[in-house]
Amino acid sequence: MSCSEEDNNANLPAAIDGDKTMTNSKDKVRIGIIRCDTHAFWYAHLFERPDPELMRLNHRGCHYYFHEPDNPCQERFAPPAAMAITRVFDPVDPAAAKTLSETFGGRPRVCDSVDEASDDVDLVYVADCDYGGEDHLELARPGLTKGVPHFIDKPFAHTLADARAMIALAQAHDTVLMCASLMSYSPHLERFRGRFADIAPVRSVVVYGGWRLAILYHVISLIQNVMGPGCEWVECMGPDDLNVIRLHYPNGDGGTDAIILNSIDKWPGRHDHESAANVQHCRMDASAYGDGGAIHSPRVGDYLVPYAGLRIVQMADRMARSGVAPIPYAEMLEPMAIIEAARLGRRAGRRVALEEVQ
Structure with missing residues (x-):
């Protein structure tokens, strides 16, 4: 099946209840994704528009959630901000990183190390669909040390001590981070x-x-x-x-x-x-x-849940542009x-x- 441009852009809603698609004339926020699991493919739809056919081929589940059931070429949501995925890395499955890159035409660079994933980007997204946050501190450490803002997927960390350590690391290097559940x-x-x-x-x-x-x-x-x-x-x-x-x-x-x-x-x-x-x-x-x-x-x-995802991605975009944490750290630490x-x-x-x- 071939997806036409008309199909791809038809009837795309922003958010609901007064949320508006963010318009910004600045350059796109460059994103490095660490861990290319289901959540990486999920949020990728909201970071930038994927090729519907490649997404359907490479992650049928995420394609299913973000496209109309009766028209696999028509997206349900437009990306709410000006962003671009430029680097991808998976610490366990390099093939997953390659697949995610291919879903965006092979443009995002497949990195060989977690350190490389935070080079020349404006935001790092540490994805986590099913894990317990045990490695979040170590995955975020290189980028936070470089002063790159981070969006940490849930759970914030495995322990309260690790969550606090990430915040302290961000503050020590004059950057910010956020963690948000849908x-x-x-x-x-x-x-x-x-x-x-x-x-x-x-x-x-x-x-x-x-x-x-x-x-x-x-x-x-x-x-x-x-x-x-x-x-x-x-x-x-x-x-x-x-x-x-x-x-x-x-x-x-x-x-x-x-x-x-x-x-x-x-x-x-x-x-x-x-x-x-x-x-x-x-x-x-x-x-x-x-x-x-x-x-x-x-x-x-x-x-x-994509309606919540739209809001979260807008928050991450604003954080990357402003250098201001969108959620009070005390509020982020309370679940931990x-x-x-x-x-x-x-x-x-x-x-x-x-x-x-x-």
């Missing part, structure tokens, strides 16, 4: 939060997640989106690490508890992903319970502090205040 900036979850007044006071928010840190970080970010920052204490229980987590948010009426149920496959009918036509679909949702009743969010899955408190709480068998680990 759940943090979903307009659909923001509208869900806007309905809390209908059932106020809200006593609990319940979210089903996944035991992998990559998924758990999304879940905590979802809660941060609807509750805001300011978690007071954490409890963690269950037979597995990070199995069931209770987050407490204080207010004047007894507070609100956010309950994270992480053993997805042990809860009947609950799965964080499902497969159809050889394409994996992920989704998350939340329920809120208050004195006035209950409300439920939509299932924010693969066809809705919650994870650290949950680990400590399960080991010690007690409630842990966030101030103990921050």
